[in-house]
Amino acid sequence: MSEIKKIDEISMGDDNASFYKGRRVLITGGLGFIGSNLAARLVALGADVLLVDSLTPDSGGNLFNIDGIRHAVQVNVSDVRDASSMQYLVRDQQVMFNLAGQVSHVDSMRDPYTDLEINCRSQLSILEACRHHNPSVKVVFAGTRQIYGKPDVLPVTEEHLVRPIDVNGINKAAGEYYHLVYNNVFGVRSCALRLTNVYGPRQLLKHNRQGFIGWFIRLAVEDREIQLFGDGSQLRDFVYVDDVVNAFLLAGASDACNGEVFNVGGSGPVSLAELAKLLVEVAGTGRVRFADWPAERRAIDIGDFYADSSKFKRAVGWTGAVTLRDGLDRTVRYYRDHLSEYVETPLDTPPETP
Amino acid sequence: MSEIKKIDEISMGDDNASFYKGRRVLITGGLGFIGSNLAARLVALGADVLLVDSLTPDSGGNLFNIDGIRHAVQVNVSDVRDASSMQYLVRDQQVMFNLAGQVSHVDSMRDPYTDLEINCRSQLSILEACRHHNPSVKVVFAGTRQIYGKPDVLPVTEEHLVRPIDVNGINKAAGEYYHLVYNNVFGVRSCALRLTNVYGPRQLLKHNRQGFIGWFIRLAVEDREIQLFGDGSQLRDFVYVDDVVNAFLLAGASDACNGEVFNVGGSGPVSLAELAKLLVEVAGTGRVRFADWPAERRAIDIGDFYADSSKFKRAVGWTGAVTLRDGLDRTVRYYRDHLSEYVETPLDTPPETP
Numbered sequence: 001m002s003e004i005k006k007i008d009e010i011s012m013g014d015d016n017a018s019f020y021k022g023r024r025v026l027i028t029g030g031l032g033f034i035g036s037n038l039a040a041r042l043v044a045l046g047a048d049v050l051l052v053d054s055l056t057p058d059s060g061g062n063l064f065n066i067d068g069i070r071h072a073v074q075v076n077v078s079d080v081r082d083a084s085s086m087q088y089l090v091r092d093q094q095v096m097f098n099l100a101g102q103v104s105h106v107d108s109m110r111d112p113y114t115d116l117e118i119n120c121r122s123q124l125s126i127l128e129a130c131r132h133h134n135p136s137v138k139v140v141f142a143g144t145r146q147i148y149g150k151p152d153v154l155p156v157t158e159e160h161l162v163r164p165i166d167v168n169g170i171n172k173a174a175g176e177y178y179h180l181v182y183n184n185v186f187g188v189r190s191c192a193l194r195l196t197n198v199y200g201p202r203q204l205l206k207h208n209r210q211g212f213i214g215w216f217i218r219l220a221v222e223d224r225e226i227q228l229f230g231d232g233s234q235l236r237d238f239v240y241v242d243d244v245v246n247a248f249l250l251a252g253a254s255d256a257c258n259g260e261v262f263n264v265g266g267s268g269p270v271s272l273a274e275l276a277k278l279l280v281e282v283a284g285t286g287r288v289r290f291a292d293w294p295a296e297r298r299a300i301d302i303g304d305f306y307a308d309s310s311k312f313k314r315a316v317g318w319t320g321a322v323t324l325r326d327g328l329d330r331t332v333r334y335y336r337d338h339l340s341e342y343v344e345t346p347l348d349t350p351p352e353t354p
Numbered sequence: 355m356s357e358i359k360k361i362d363e364i365s366m367g368d369d370n371a372s373f374y375k376g377r378r379v380l381i382t383g384g385l386g387f388i389g390s391n392l393a394a395r396l397v398a399l400g401a402d403v404l405l406v407d408s409l410t411p412d413s414g415g416n417l418f419n420i421d422g423i424r425h426a427v428q429v430n431v432s433d434v435r436d437a438s439s440m441q442y443l444v445r446d447q448q449v450m451f452n453l454a455g456q457v458s459h460v461d462s463m464r465d466p467y468t469d470l471e472i473n474c475r476s477q478l479s480i481l482e483a484c485r486h487h488n489p490s491v492k493v494v495f496a497g498t499r500q501i502y503g504k505p506d507v508l509p510v511t512e513e514h515l516v517r518p519i520d521v522n523g524i525n526k527a528a529g530e531y532y533h534l535v536y537n538n539v540f541g542v543r544s545c546a547l548r549l550t551n552v553y554g555p556r557q558l559l560k561h562n563r564q565g566f567i568g569w570f571i572r573l574a575v576e577d578r579e580i581q582l583f584g585d586g587s588q589l590r591d592f593v594y595v596d597d598v599v600n601a602f603l604l605a606g607a608s609d610a611c612n613g614e615v616f617n618v619g620g621s622g623p624v625s626l627a628e629l630a631k632l633l634v635e636v637a638g639t640g641r642v643r644f645a646d647w648p649a650e651r652r653a654i655d656i657g658d659f660y661a662d663s664s665k666f667k668r669a670v671g672w673t674g675a676v677t678l679r680d681g682l683d684r685t686v687r688y689y690r691d692h693l694s695e696y697v698e699t700p701l702d703t704p705p706e707t708p
Contacts, residue, residue, distance in 0.1 A: 109539065112478050120474055120528065124466050124521070162516055163531075166539065167478070170531040174474065177517075177524040184519065185463065185654070300539070 019253045021046035026093040028052045028080055028126070029061070029100035030073075033203040034142065034195075036065030037241045038097055038248055043072045045249075052089055052100070054079035060103070060204040064341040081117050083125035090129045090137065095252045098126060098179075099142040101172065104209040108168035119171035120178075127182040127190075139179060139190040140251045143261065145307055147173040147194065154235075154269075155308035158194070158261055165302065176261065183259040191257035193247055196265035196307045200241030200327060201334035205342040213238065213275075217328075218343065220279045220286030221335045229293045232273030235304035237266030240327035243320040250316040257315055265307030267320050275324070282328045373607040375400035380447040382406045382434055382480070383415070383454035384427075387557040388496065388549075390419035391595045392451055392602055397426045399603075406443055406454070408433035414457070414558040418695040435471050437479035444483045444491060449606045452480060452533075453496040455526065458563040462522035473525035474532075481536040481544075493533060493544040494605045497615065499661055501527040501548065508589075508623075509662035512548070512615055519656065530615065537613040545611035547601055550619035550661050554595030554681060555688035559696040567592065567629075571682075572697065574633045574640030575689045583647045583655075586627030591620030591660035594681035597674040604670040611669055619661030621674050632679060637686045 025042055029035040030051025042049050051073055053061040066073060078085040080100045090096065101119055102108065108115035123141075130137050147170075148156055149163040164170045179190035199213045208215040219226045247264045251257045273288070280286045293301075312318050322330075335342065379396055383389040384405025396403050405427055407415040420427060432439040434454045444450065455473055456462065462469035477495075484491050501524075502510055503517035518524045533544035553567045562569040573580045601618045605611045630642045647655075666672050676684075689696065 112482065113475070116475055116478060121467070121470055124470060128466065159515065161513065164535065166535060167532065170528050170535060173531070174524050174528040177527070178521065181518065181520060181524060 018046070020095075020249065022048060024048045024050070024092060024094045025252075026050045026052060026089065026096045028096070028098050029142075031055060031062060031065055031075070032060035032099060033065070033200075034198060034241060034244055034248075035097070035099045036062075036202050037200065038099075038245045039066060039073055040069050041245050041249065043069045049073040050089070050093065051075050052078055052080070052086075054100070058104075058207065058209075060210065062202070062204070062341065064338070065202045080122040080126060083122075083129070086122075086126050087129040087133055090126065090134050093134060093137050096130070096137050096139045097142070097248050097252065098123070098139055101142065101175070102168065103211070105146070105166045105168045106209045108171070109166055112167040115168050115171050119168065120174045123175035123178050127178055127188060130188045131182060131186045135186065135188055137188065138252060138255075139188060140248055140257075141176060141179045141190060141192040143176045143192040143194040144169070144172050145194050145196045145263070145265070145305065147176070148305070150302040151305055154304060155306050156263065157308045158263055158311055165300065180259055180261070189255065189258045191251055191259065192261045193244075193251060193264045193312070194261060194307070195239070195244060196263070196305070197236050197238045198241055198244050199238055200331050202241070205335070206344060216276060216279060217331055217335065220283040221332055221339060222343075223285035226276045226280070226286055226288050227291050228272055228276060228288060229291055229297060229301075232276065232288075232290060233271050234301070235269035235271055235306055236275070237269055237306035238275065238324055238327070239264060239266045239320055240322035240324075240330075243322055246321075247312065247318050250318050254316050260315070262312035262315065263307040263309045264312055264318070265309045266324070269304065269306040270324060278325060279328050279332075282325060283332045372399045374449075374603065376402060378402045378404070378446060378448045379606075380404045380406060380443065380450045382450070382452050383496075385409060385416055385419055385429070386414035386453060387419075387554075388552060388595060388598055388602075389451070389453045390416075390556050391554065392453075392599045393420060393427055394423050395599050395603065397423045403427040404443070404447065405429050406432055406434070406440075408454070412458075412561065412563075414564065416556070416558070416695065418692065419556045434476040434480060437476075437483070440476075440480050441483040441487055444480065444488045447488060447491050450480075450484070450491050450493045451496070451602050451606065452477070452493055455496065455529070456522065457565070459500070459520045459522045460563045462520055462525070466521040469522050469525050473522065474528045477529035477532050481532055481542060484542045485536060485540045489540065489542055491542065492606055492609075493542060494602055494611075495530060495533045495544060495546040497530045497546040497548040498523070498526050499548050499550045499617070499619070499659065501530070502659070504656040505659055508658060509660050510617065511662045512617055512665055519654065534613055534615070543609065543612045545605055545613065546615045547605060547618045547666070548615060548661070549593070549598060550617070550659070551590050551592045552595055552598050553592055554685050556595070559689070560698060570630060570633060571685055571689065574637040575686055575693060576697075577639035579641050579643050580630045580634070581643050581645050582626050582630060583645055583651060586630065586642075586644060587625050588655070589623035589625055589658035589660055590629070591623055592629065592678055592681070593618060593620045593674055594676035594678075594684075597676055600675075601666065601672050604672050608670050614669070616666035616669065617661040617663045618666055618672070619663045620678070623658065623660040624678060629678070633682050633686075636679060636682045
């Protein structure tokens, strides 16, 4: 109750807590990490929620993610690459949270075409579907800080050059640009949130190719060793998934965001060593080990990265509310209760190389 | 003798021994405007030249473009979208000038998928072919100033944000980024030249969807009316194709360019009204008419644009050598001699709306 009230106060003022009430909302990637957390919140706000997800193996889609809201949402299993299905599904939707994507950087370098199909071509076909069949929909796209590459200055603002360091980053940048062009040229109201390191319940833990933080959490929960390269002093910022859900809700309700991109990051820089130590402390399990940099990892390391989210704060009043300690605590508790829904590997299997 | 010095001597008119002499060079889009001019120069320098072009209707490919060098080059008609042909064709090449592209902004908004296939997916498959079959090739990509969109500051340097205003600009940006990533990650040496408004002999004149300057030249040569919106005060910079050919040659011979992007523009801003008046004066035919801005054109106008090319000058010593008057004069003479090879429409047909 308090959490829902808080977002409504932020976004719409105390009295009118109902932007999403009865509203038809589509979430692509709706069974994934952020999508499912967003769905739960939208259900609580009284929205009419349609989740589209391909449930592709190795992606974050997981039916357990909507365990508590399964009968309160519609689920349509389909792939955003399936343009004709998307043409149908976007019709009559009022808000679309466009979160479906291929998020593994490693995979994008092994198979750049699949990444292109999902992160470029499908974004075009989703937007074409909106342009031709539902031009009044409001779209919020899940972008990524990856498109900035290795930063020139910190914290990174939206004025920083887009300089992706892998195919995934390039295709995500193109996907974001399409949204802005369809906003500006065709009037399909769209904006993009460039997310930094998001963590929390319902994140994929099966493998380590979708970012390190879920993997670190799994290692801690399984009482295994978290390996850090060098002295673990690289800085990052971390944002709890509920805060990201708030960000999407605010962006979806605000026409001030149309045609704009916004960083959505944590409240400040934290070193990987600090993160890992705090995680182990909160979990009461796991341990940290420092290892030498492998040359091939050193070569692709982007150094420190943390974002300046003040543009988004100015636009819609968003600010992160959940501290890193509190967020890690909630996350660890969630996985302690539900680990078997997220991990196929038995506990005693050697970990994949992070 | 340094490599830069050697090239300076060659490209700036010295007949000394050549970096390109006997070198195997592939040009994608080799029957197009810039590609064919580059081919002629490479033949003169003694290179072993392979031209790949799809001769797609409406694109710039034109066999007449290589009329004088037809027996000195190899021509392979194939589309860069044909990944298996490209896999074969890149083998054993030492330098690739990667110029094939869909260049119509209008077409990209009507059919974004074709633009994506040519400007994104084909770039990936060309680079994958290099990565797997010829990793030692040096690649120079033809980028475009279009990726900057409407500039924040003038002149525009490479530090300006990439902010495309249409699908073509997005896909060209992605194509450029792929080259940089394949350079940085896979060691396929690549760089990109962001060209501004290039003009000269062998440019497409059939229609006006590939930029205004070729169209203006056609109108002048055909003694028709050049229509300018408003007072024609929008600034642009113009670069003659021989100077652009020099730019490609220098970039292809210099490893200092690897992983970098460079603006390649004209020597300074010129208003459209100045350009059109100079063109009419040089041609002795045509006339200029000022018209009110149509609302839909006003909406997509990017205002003034001109580039700062000093980064490229610092890297390889490039500078434009041909004045606008001289370049227009050479261009008009060329089309007076060969207009029927470039124009299918009889002289008395009403012009398409520019």
